[in-house]
Amino acid sequence: MSETMNIEEYLAQGGVLTAPENVPARYRGELLRLMSSFVDSELAASAGFAASINYAPGIKERIAASRITLEKADHAERVLSVMADFGTDTARYETQHDWAARVGRDEDLGGTRTGGDMRLSVLHYPITGWIDAVVLNVLQGLATGVQMTELTRVSYAPLAEVFRDIAPREARHAELGLEGLERIAANDPDAARASIAYWQLRVAVGFGCLASTRYDILARFGLRHTPNETLLARWQALVTERLAAIGL
Amino acid sequence: MARFHPLKVTDVRRETRDAVVVTLAPRDEDRALFDFTQGQYLTFRRDFDGEELRRSYSICAGLDEGCLKVGIKRVDGGAFSTWANENLAPGDEIDAMPPMGKFYTPIEAGAEKQYLGFAGGSGITPLLSIIKTVLAREPGSQFTLVYANRQINTIMFREELDDLKNLYLGRFSVIHVLEQEGQEIDLFTGRIDADKMTALFQHWLDAKSIDTAFICGPEPMMLAIAGSLKEHGLTEAQIKFELFASGQHGRAKARAVSRDAIVPGAGTAATVTLDGATRSFEMARQGETILDAAIANNMDAPYSCKAGVCSTCRCKVIEGEVEMAVNHALEDYEVRAGYVLSCQAYPLSERVVVSYDE
Numbered sequence: 001m002s003e004t005m006n007i008e009e010y011l012a013q014g015g016v017l018t019a020p021e022n023v024p025a026r027y028r029g030e031l032l033r034l035m036s037s038f039v040d041s042e043l044a045a046s047a048g049f050a051a052s053i054n055y056a057p058g059i060k061e062r063i064a065a066s067r068i069t070l071e072k073a074d075h076a077e078r079v080l081s082v083m084a085d086f087g088t089d090t091a092r093y094e095t096q097h098d099w100a101a102r103v104g105r106d107e108d109l110g111g112t113r114t115g116g117d118m119r120l121s122v123l124h125y126p127i128t129g130w131i132d133a134v135v136l137n138v139l140q141g142l143a144t145g146v147q148m149t150e151l152t153r154v155s156y157a158p159l160a161e162v163f164r165d166i167a168p169r170e171a172r173h174a175e176l177g178l179e180g181l182e183r184i185a186a187n188d189p190d191a192a193r194a195s196i197a198y199w200q201l202r203v204a205v206g207f208g209c210l211a212s213t214r215y216d217i218l219a220r221f222g223l224r225h226t227p228n229e230t231l232l233a234r235w236q237a238l239v240t241e242r243l244a245a246i247g248l
Numbered sequence: 249m250a251r252f253h254p255l256k257v258t259d260v261r262r263e264t265r266d267a268v269v270v271t272l273a274p275r276d277e278d279r280a281l282f283d284f285t286q287g288q289y290l291t292f293r294r295d296f297d298g299e300e301l302r303r304s305y306s307i308c309a310g311l312d313e314g315c316l317k318v319g320i321k322r323v324d325g326g327a328f329s330t331w332a333n334e335n336l337a338p339g340d341e342i343d344a345m346p347p348m349g350k351f352y353t354p355i356e357a358g359a360e361k362q363y364l365g366f367a368g369g370s371g372i373t374p375l376l377s378i379i380k381t382v383l384a385r386e387p388g389s390q391f392t393l394v395y396a397n398r399q400i401n402t403i404m405f406r407e408e409l410d411d412l413k414n415l416y417l418g419r420f421s422v423i424h425v426l427e428q429e430g431q432e433i434d435l436f437t438g439r440i441d442a443d444k445m446t447a448l449f450q451h452w453l454d455a456k457s458i459d460t461a462f463i464c465g466p467e468p469m470m471l472a473i474a475g476s477l478k479e480h481g482l483t484e485a486q487i488k489f490e491l492f493a494s495g496q497h498g499r500a501k502a503r504a505v506s507r508d509a510i511v512p513g514a515g516t517a518a519t520v521t522l523d524g525a526t527r528s529f530e531m532a533r534q535g536e537t538i539l540d541a542a543i544a545n546n547m548d549a550p551y552s553c554k555a556g557v558c559s560t561c562r563c564k565v566i567e568g569e570v571e572m573a574v575n576h577a578l579e580d581y582e583v584r585a586g587y588v589l590s591c592q593a594y595p596l597s598e599r600v601v602v603s604y605d606e
Contacts, residue, residue: 010467016474016489019349021291021304025564025606026523029550032560036552083558085348089576092557118552157489158350164485214548217523 011222016157020085023156027221028086030214031156034223035083037118038151040097042076044119045140047099048126052133061130064176068137071173075166082159102126111205120206122199131188134180135195139203139239141174146235155222182246192248200239207232252293252343253278255316260336263404267321267370268333269308272344274316284347286311286355286381287374287462287490290318291345293581296327300581303328306373306464306490307347308405310380319404321370351490352378353460360388361459366440366473368396368465371492372404375464383416390418392453396425396440396469423452440469445476455480464490516568516595521603522547531595538563538570538602539590549590549604556592563590568600 007015007024017023023031049069056062084090097117102124103109109121122140127133148170151163184192208215208228218224259271272290274282289306309317322333336342351374363382367375372395379391397403409422425436425444435447449455461482463473470489477487519528520542531541539561542549551561559577565586572592575583590602 005467007467010471013471014475015467015471016491018351018489018491019289019304021302022491025562026550026604029560029562029604032558033550033552036558036560040552087559087577087579087582089557092555092576093553096553096555096557116554153484160484161350 008220011155012220014155014222016155016160016222018157026217027223030218030221030223031154031159032083032086032088033118034154034218035079035159037120039076039079039083039093040099040117040119041123042072042079043094043097043099044117044123046070046072046076048102048123049133049137050100052127052130055127055130055133057130061180064180065133068173068176071169075170078162078166079159082156082162085158111208122202122206125202131184131191132195132198134177134184135192136199136203137177138174138181138242139196139199140206141170141177142238142242143203143206143235144170145174146231146238150224150226150231153225178242178246181248185246185248189248196243196248204232204236207235252345253281254341255282255290255344257336257338257340257342258315259338263319264321264402266333266402267319267404268336269317269319270332270336272316272318272342281346282316282344284311284316285349285352286377287352287488288347288349288377289351289374289490290316290347292328293343294328294331296331300584301328302581304348306349306351306377308373308376310377310384312381312384319370319373319376321404349374349490351462351464351488353488355381355385357385358388359386361386361390362454362457363389363391364453364458364461365391365393366396366461366463366465366469367393368440368469368492369398369402370404371464371466371490373464374490375462376405376408378462379412379420383412383420390420392421392423394423394425394440394448394453396465397427399426399428423448441472442476445473449476449480455482458482458486460486460488462488462490464492466492513598516597517599518542518595519599519601520545520547520549520563521605522549524605533595536594537591538588538593538595538600542590551591554591556589559589561590562587563593563602563604564588564606565593566601566603566606568595568597570595570597570600570602 046069049065053062053065053069056065080090080093105126109124111121127136148163148167152160152167154160181192210229212228215224215227253274255272255274257270258273261269263269284307289304291302291304293300293302305318305320307316308319309315320329320332323329365375365379375393379393382389382391413420413422423436425440427439431437438444461477463470474487514533515530516533518531518541519526527545527547529545539549539551549561552558556574557576565588570588570593572588574592575589578587578589
């Protein structure tokens with residue numbers, strides 16, 4: 001069985017890579033970029049949610065917010081440990097940025113990465129209170145659920161496995177948010193709607209450029225399978241359905 | 249950062265004409281570091297004519313053997329595997345990193361699982377470790393191995409597998425598929441491709457009963473088997489892959505010697521290759537990194553932390569001299585081979601040629 005094939009051809013046909021040693025240079029760069037974007041986003045999300053624990057109106061909500069804060073940091077750590085196999089200095093990486101830093105509420109960042117880290121741009125905006133925190137968690141949580149259908153299929157097996165472990169817990173974060181939002185919708189639907197109007201566009205930006213050229217490269221490497229447009233449409237449909245179900 | 253530790257060679261056994269099994273022992277103080285999980289591999293390093301080569305080989309010992317063993321098959325033109333097959337002897341020392349790899353599922357003593365393994369050639373090494381461990385530590389589980397080889401005399405661990413069949417009667421079965429030798433059953437002759445997989449599922453394997461499948465072999469075989477397993481209803485999470493050693497990079501070329509004199513000056517002519525496209529531009533000699541210059545010239549170069557920590561922006565210097573401000577991510581051998589972190593790399597010479605594709 002000495003028959004072998006070119007590694008790019010293998011990837012294009014759906015092949016899976018299993019160790020840093022069998023990863024080509026360009027694949028390595030894109031894989032690390034994908035992982036650091038996830039790690040930075042989780043750390044920024046965790047840091048942002050930490051403050052929301054004190055906005056929580058009751059013990060149940062306080063526990064939910066604490067759990068989300070804890071688990072997002074844990075997910076960041078798991079992916080960072082895959083980066084470490086490629087040489088990333090994890091101790092330095094964790095302290096590289098101020099993960100709690102936020103811009104002004106009304107600034108417009110568009111889709112650009114700012115402040116030196118690779119977090120999704122939506123995670124640069126500040127949360128203003130409990131309703132705001134719940135709404136962001138629901139909208140971004142549903143987006144993460146859609147993104148997870150991509151991430152759990154990435155062609156680097158050790159990372160795909162981490163994402164398969166993480167996915168159900170991320171889904172639970174969104175569910176916790178929806179339970180909270182249902183209570184808010186019953187008491188203060190106007191505040192919920194205002195917050196949805198603020199966050200919806202900003203979360204949508206996180207799906208990336210439409211007709212992205214980088215997507216083609218990532219698809220060839222088996223790091224992506226579904227175009228940004230399709231994922232965005234899937235998320236929009238999901239948001240409409242879930243919000244309608246609770247009267248928003 | 250992963251570190252190397254010396255292992256003492258305690259035994260070298262010839263397994264087939266072109267494969268050896270090497271038994272290794274860590275120093276007492278390193279013993280805990282070299283505790284392994286079934287299916288993991290060791291990465292070795294050795295200097296060949298002044299150039300460091302690193303090669304990974306799977307551990308073939310089960311957890312209950314109390315030692316480290318790797319199987320090394322000689323690859324044509326492979327400096328490391330040839331050296332191991334011809335020169336390695338008891339008493340030698342060799343540097344290795346602690347065991348790595350995720351080619352396993354957790355052992356549960358009470359489990360009653362059906363495992364299916366596919367090995368191509370020396371892809372048997374991690375599977376042997378898994379098979380021995382699972383059979384010993386999960387008394388309720390069963391394992392079926394489909395093992396592809398060119399011919400009978402190249403089959404690694406043939407006797408050991410036979411012994412395991414006898415030891416674990418009814419719980420372990422092996423289907424040998426031989427490329428060049430006819431067998432009583434036609435199905436077991438040839439290569440494992442999509443058709444053969446379909447036939448195996450028709451006559452020999454029950455897809456529905458399988459809990460986990462392990463595949464280790466060359467790329468085309470992995471594709472054919474994974475495709476067929478999915479067609480027969482297995483999910484991605486049920487299939488564990490380990491890409492064969494052939495996927496490792498060839499011999500790293502030594503860094504090109506600079507032909508440019510390092511002369512003082514304000515500008516550098518930079519040439520950058522990314523995704524097969526090459527772009528040339530002028531950049532400042534000071535105050536601008538190669539990464540920033542590439543991005544300023546509309547190249548979608550990969551980066552993340554921009555602080556020399558994550559290594560996303562790694563590229564290779566083909567010609568010219570550059571200097572890194574900091575480096576927390578690349579190891580010495582990568583730097584010697586010409587790799588730099590482009591977010592930290594400032595040009596020193598009049599001309600610099602770098603590539604993100606190598």
